[in-house]
Amino acid sequence: MNTNQQKVQQKSIEQRIQRRFNKATVNYQLLADGDHVLIALSGGKDSLLLTELMAKRQQIHCPSIKVSAVHVRMENIAYESDTQYLEEFCRERGVKLYVLTTSFDDSTDKHHTPCVLCSKNRRNKIFQLAKELGCNKIALGHHQDDILHTALMNITFEGSFSTMPVLLKMKKMPLTLIRPLALCSESDISAYAEKYNYLKQKKKCPYEQITKRKATAELFTRIEQLNPEARHSIWHALEKANKLIEQ
Numbered sequence: 001m002n003t004n005q006q007k008v009q010q011k012s013i014e015q016r017i018q019r020r021f022n023k024a025t026v027n028y029q030l031l032a033d034g035d036h037v038l039i040a041l042s043g044g045k046d047s048l049l050l051t052e053l054m055a056k057r058q059q060i061h062c063p064s065i066k067v068s069a070v071h072v073r074m075e076n077i078a079y080e081s082d083t084q085y086l087e088e089f090c091r092e093r094g095v096k097l098y099v100l101t102t103s104f105d106d107s108t109d110k111h112h113t114p115c116v117l118c119s120k121n122r123r124n125k126i127f128q129l130a131k132e133l134g135c136n137k138i139a140l141g142h143h144q145d146d147i148l149h150t151a152l153m154n155i156t157f158e159g160s161f162s163t164m165p166v167l168l169k170m171k172k173m174p175l176t177l178i179r180p181l182a183l184c185s186e187s188d189i190s191a192y193a194e195k196y197n198y199l200k201q202k203k204k205c206p207y208e209q210i211t212k213r214k215a216t217a218e219l220f221t222r223i224e225q226l227n228p229e230a231r232h233s234i235w236h237a238l239e240k241a242n243k244l245i246e247q
Contacts, residue, residue: 010191010195013188013191013192013195014192014195016188017049017053017184017188017189017192018053020183020184021053021180021181021183021184023183024166024179024180024181024182024183024184025057025180028166028167028178028182028244028245029167030137030166030167030178030179030180031057031063031065031137031178032063032065033062033063033064033065034063034064034065035063035065035066035136035137036065036066036067036068036133036134036135036136036137037054037065037066037067037068037135037136037137037138037139037178038068038069038070038126038129038130038133038135038137038138038139039051039054039067039068039069039070039095039138039139039141040069040070040072040122040126040138040139040140040141041069041070041071041086041090041097041141042071042081042141042201043071043081043082043085043086043201044081044141044201045189045190045192045193045198045200046141046142046143046146046181046186046189047141048089048193048198049141049181049184049189049192049193049198050139050140050141050180050181051069051089051090051093051095052093053180053181054067054095054139054180055067055090055093055094055095056093058094058095059094067095068095068096068097068098068133068135069090069095069096069097069098070097070098070099070100070125070126070129071083071086071097071098071099071100072100072101072102072122072125072126073099073100073101073102074101074102074103074104074118074121074122075101075102075103081199081201082199082201083099085199086099087099098129100125100129102121102122102124102125103121104117104118104120104121126138127173127175130175131173131175135175136174136175136176137175137176137177137178138175138176138177138178139178139179139180140177140178140179141179141181142164142179142181142182143181143182143184143185143186143189144181144182144183144184144185144186144231144235145185145186145217145220145231146164146186147163147164147166147179147182147235147238147244148163148220148231148234148235149213149216149217149220150163150164150213151163151234151238151243152216152219152220152234153212153213153216156216157212161238161241161243162243163238163243163244164179165177165179165243165244165245165246166178166179166182166244166245167179167244167245167246168245168246169246182244185231
């Protein structure tokens with residue numbers, strides 16, 4: 001592939017990402033006038049892209065929204081991002097970043113894995129900050145592959161046809177979770193991140209390679225080899241079953 005072809009392909013990826021981001025926010029009614037959205041910024045490529053797209057969306061006045069971001073560091077997990085890079089990334093895009101630190105003791109809870117405890121503690125910190133800032137929505141960086149993988153995991157291990165919803169109104173607090181990258185593929189996000197030199201995380205989660213999610217992702221790759229349209233078929237099945245929006 002020559003240089004011109006590469007430029008055309010990259011531009012196509014950028015346009016596709018922006019188009020699918022816009023489509024998700026409109027079709028699933030993720031944003032409304034007056035929203036204050038808190039972005040969960042882990043530091044990975046997905047949350048960096050989400051921050052960039054939401055920052056651009058903040059410049060549009062209809063609907064008018066405000067965007068903030070939060071990065072939660074876990075003291076006892078060797079899993080970190082360059083905080084200075086995240087601060088500069090957000091500052092350049094006009095997004096206020098809050099950096100919080102927390103930890104957990106897995107010796108006090110033998111019923112849950114470190115992954116579950118880590119996620120729970122991060123989530124609690126994010127919810128607490130959202131409440132303090134007066135945010136009404138929290139944006140998460142899960143993309144279409146994440147949502148489809150979760151559906152397969154729930155079918156295989158839980159006996160449930162369900163997944164992470166694109167929009168979820170919390171029942172116990174006045175917060176709504178949104179996933180604006182729901183229609184974006186991981187391959188497009190990876191290509192975009194490489195093009196714009198997103199800084200990779202210093203250390204990845206030590207449990208990342210031994211989870212059911214990794215095995216499910218490999219299974220999904222094989223399914224797509226059998227049928228390249230599989231992701232669209234599964235997605236439409238979830239939409240028909242109304243599993244992508246939980247009011």
